[in-house]
Amino acid sequence: MSLDELIERFRRGDRAALSRLLTFAAQGDRTDKIRAALDTGGDSASSTPTTHHSPRTIAVTGSGGVGKSTLVGKLIELLRGRNEPVAVLACDPQSSLTGGALLGDRIRMPTRPDDSGVFIRSLATPSGHSGVAPHLDVMVRLLRAFGFRNVLIETVGAGQGDTAVRDVADIVAVLVQPETGDDLQWEKAGQLEIADVVVVHKADLPGADRVESQLRELLNLPGCRTVPVVRVSSSKSEGLVELWRAIESVPTG
Amino acid sequence: MACPQPLRIVLAKIGLDGHDRGIKVVARGLRDAGFHVIYAGLWQSPEAVLRAVADEDADWLGLSLLSGAHMTLVPRVIELLRKAGLADVGVLIGGIVPEEDIPKLTELGVARVFGPGTAINEIAQFLHERSGRKWE
Numbered sequence: 001m002s003l004d005e006l007i008e009r010f011r012r013g014d015r016a017a018l019s020r021l022l023t024f025a026a027q028g029d030r031t032d033k034i035r036a037a038l039d040t041g042g043d044s045a046s047s048t049p050t051t052h053h054s055p056r057t058i059a060v061t062g063s064g065g066v067g068k069s070t071l072v073g074k075l076i077e078l079l080r081g082r083n084e085p086v087a088v089l090a091c092d093p094q095s096s097l098t099g100g101a102l103l104g105d106r107i108r109m110p111t112r113p114d115d116s117g118v119f120i121r122s123l124a125t126p127s128g129h130s131g132v133a134p135h136l137d138v139m140v141r142l143l144r145a146f147g148f149r150n151v152l153i154e155t156v157g158a159g160q161g162d163t164a165v166r167d168v169a170d171i172v173a174v175l176v177q178p179e180t181g182d183d184l185q186w187e188k189a190g191q192l193e194i195a196d197v198v199v200v201h202k203a204d205l206p207g208a209d210r211v212e213s214q215l216r217e218l219l220n221l222p223g224c225r226t227v228p229v230v231r232v233s234s235s236k237s238e239g240l241v242e243l244w245r246a247i248e249s250v251p252t253g
Numbered sequence: 254m255a256c257p258q259p260l261r262i263v264l265a266k267i268g269l270d271g272h273d274r275g276i277k278v279v280a281r282g283l284r285d286a287g288f289h290v291i292y293a294g295l296w297q298s299p300e301a302v303l304r305a306v307a308d309e310d311a312d313w314l315g316l317s318l319l320s321g322a323h324m325t326l327v328p329r330v331i332e333l334l335r336k337a338g339l340a341d342v343g344v345l346i347g348g349i350v351p352e353e354d355i356p357k358l359t360e361l362g363v364a365r366v367f368g369p370g371t372a373i374n375e376i377a378q379f380l381h382e383r384s385g386r387k388w389e
Contacts, residue, residue, distance in 0.1 A: 016307060016338065023310040027258050099259055100284040104292045106305065113300035119308055124259070124289045 003030055007037045018146050022121055025138040038141050055149040057140050058247060059165040061191065062175030064157025067201045070234045071175065072154050073109035076118055078240050079150055087119040087148035091133050091156045094124035105154060119148060125156050136168045158191065166194045170252040173197045176215065178207030195227055196250045199243060203231035260384055262313040265293035265302050267330065270320035275347060279315065282373030299329040306342055312384055315345040323350055331362050343383060
């Protein structure tokens with residue numbers, strides 16, 4: 001099948017065509033042509049009247065093991081409960097030695113297999129890309145054009161300085177867990193600088209209060225941009241509604 | 254045409270079967286052999302597996318069954334793949350499958366059944382040999 005034919009099928013709402021175009025984008029195969037087609041094709045996401053809010057691309061980032069996939073799984077549940085379509089681009093590391101990758105984010109995002117309002121793509125991410133897969137912008141545009149108004153990007157377990165996701169996302173949520181670093185840790189340049197929302201994840205664990213108060217102190221200094229700090233416990237399903245409200249309240253554009 | 258890309262394989266266990274040591278070893282081994290392994294995990298339904306294969310645009314699907322339900326569940330997965338236009342996705346089976354069922358499974362369209370004791374290299378080599386890219 002030619003690329004033109006594939007794009008035609010994509011425009012008619014063929015999910016398999018979307019899936020294949022995402023593969024091309026992920027591989028950097030003919031991305032210029034795909035970009036051009038998206039430029040001229042009219043974006044169905046922006047032309048369809050939206051119900052609640054404008055399309056959003058939300059990055060979920062933080063160190064490995066902080067609970068990014070689990071939280072994304074919970075957000076899928078929340079959004080589907082509101083009948084909001086949601087797509088996920090889940091980045092996991094690719095070995096610089098073998099080129100291989102074990103992509104294990106999907107397993108933490110339980111969805112109903114017959115629910116066409118969810119789309120999850122796992123992406124192997126080479127090192128040196130600051131935590132996100134290459135050509136992610138094209139993939140986000142494809143998903144949005146297909147009608148997924150909410151796109152969640154889960155970065156590779158990211159540390160200080162992995163800030164590239166800022167460029168492809170409207171909103172960046174940085175996850176922090178209890179017992180990570182002293183108060184000076186948060187003063188350093190890097191991830192917290194790009195955060196629109198900071199999530200104290202695993203907020204049911206001891207130490208959550210301390211980390212929350214440290215972050216609040218740091219992020220809400222007089223004269224500085226205020227960044228909401230939200231406590232979330234995915235295991236207890238607490239704080240998710242508050243988190244989504246904070247995300248929706250972030251001014252974009 | 255882009256340079257050759259790593260093959261993508263979805264690995265899953267279907268049905269009521271909690272024995273995931275083997276599939277995790279295979280997942281790790283194929284990762285080290287340069288594959289992109291999408292690990293879908295335990296207790297999957299045939300429908301969930303189909304969704305994973307479709308949305309991940311996988312080249313291969315590896316199913317592990319140690320429950321004895323392979324003659325019930327595998328045909329359902331293959332039927333679903335066929336109906337979804339994904340008949341070109343190669344299907345591998347691993348786990349405990351009696352000798353006499355292997356021809357029945359390959360008859361259905363399973364590319365290969367790998368039993369206990371299989372070396373990872375053998376699987377990797379098989380996948381590479383059988384995988385012509387399925388699109389231009």
